[in-house]
Amino acid sequence: MWLRESRAAREEPPLTRARIVGEAVALLDAEGIDGLTMRRLAERLGSGVTTLYWHVDTKIDVVDLALDAIFAETPLPAPAPDPDAWQADIVALLMDWRATMLRHPWSAALLQRPTLGPNLLARMEFLQATLVRAGFTGRRLNSATWALYNHLMGATVARAGFTLSAEDREAAQRRLHDLNDRYPTLSANDYMLQNDWDTTFTTGLTYVLNGITASPPTDGQPSEVGGEPATISRGPGWGG
């Protein structure tokens, strides 16, 4: 029995990579990115500081692991029964993706490094597989994938970064109003008082999805149809 207990302790040593990552997420949630310190992390784990370095090479590893770990909280959405409802699948995926990141606001600031964790790749796989199922291939597939991803990331980073208190926002808006001659539109439209991020996100998502859907998914020649990148230029070509 003691042997068995000892073996159990052997298979689950008091300090594990998983335990470190879990506590790192908790610490990040509680104190933000600046609160994550190897010493504080060790303190919360009841271990020596340098012990962490046996399980992990560097602090960046901890951050990367924590970043991927939060995407294991939620399972991928179940694809809709109707195979034509690919847009619903994408909306479900992106809404959950955003919700996860906003549950851990520090993640938004960290996602600028290349994201190669298994859970993030799984989400990317789901996104692109859904688009493939909808008929996108080649360059169109690539553009659609990134357009959706960009909207998600831009909206979430903006949302997570705009953490001003209500008073601060009102003060900033008053300052905009004082600079009325320089920023008349921002002043008139209460730019700083924006607070309905959720509907802003979903409305923008419909824009992107509608734009993607309108551009036909590569049936036939992939380089001729309207909406090609070549139609964008600084000169004329727009506004017809």
Added chain:
Amino acid sequence: MWLRESRAAREEPPLTRARIVGEAVALLDAEGIDGLTMRRLAERLGSGVTTLYWHVDTKIDVVDLALDAIFAETPLPAPAPDPDAWQADIVALLMDWRATMLRHPWSAALLQRPTLGPNLLARMEFLQATLVRAGFTGRRLNSATWALYNHLMGATVARAGFTLSAEDREAAQRRLHDLNDRYPTLSANDYMLQNDWDTTFTTGLTYVLNGITASPPTDGQPSEVGGEPATISRGPGWGG
């Protein structure tokens, strides 16, 4: 003459806020965000470290000032003569915006903090004023503004963060191929080998602009027309 020289020196002391910010941008360009150190900055300026703190309250101030300073490099684009060509104005603005950030890649990682510098506000003013000129008001104006801003930021952050060497990208793609059963789509579509960020950006921008243009700009009741956020939900409503 000596008096005059002395007065000139008086009006332009050896160390200026502007000179500090300029050197900070150069240092950030050369060595990235981790290379920006008060000591190294002082060294490059030929001054004592703590002297900086007379001109600037904290290091964050330096970063914020540098971040806004890069948007003074380029003037705002001249609005197109044709008033209906508002989309061309927006494209010109966003292309230049992105180009500026990619010229200083550290800026992408920093833009998660609320951006209230005068040059950034001027760009935001241009963007929203153009949309107002196109007829957008109220919620639609807000959604359109942020959809465009989100696309810009998402694309630029992704681009600036994906700085892997060609060999690293190929190695990562090989790893994806080895995990074929888990990421079949990413494996089959060379997800990691994406490198034409420019056309991906412009194509995505046409998607967003088309989606915005398709949704009518608040002529009449602002809450009834199609494309309302309420039409998005996890359940049915999509995929018709």
Added chain:
DNA sequence: GCCCCTCTAGAACAACGTACTAGTACCGGT
């Protein structure tokens, strides 16, 4: 009995942001 492997932890180092303090040069007032 001995060794190696897994795991823990203290001590120490270089580098960081910043506060405190002292000092220099110049200008206006008396």
Added chain:
DNA sequence: ACCGGTACTAGTACGTTGTTCTAGAGGGGC
């Protein structure tokens, strides 16, 4: 001619950070 204040520079020092180096404890196999 002196004095005080203002603009500006700079050295020293403190606490904190990530990380390396080194030492050591406990257990299984020869």
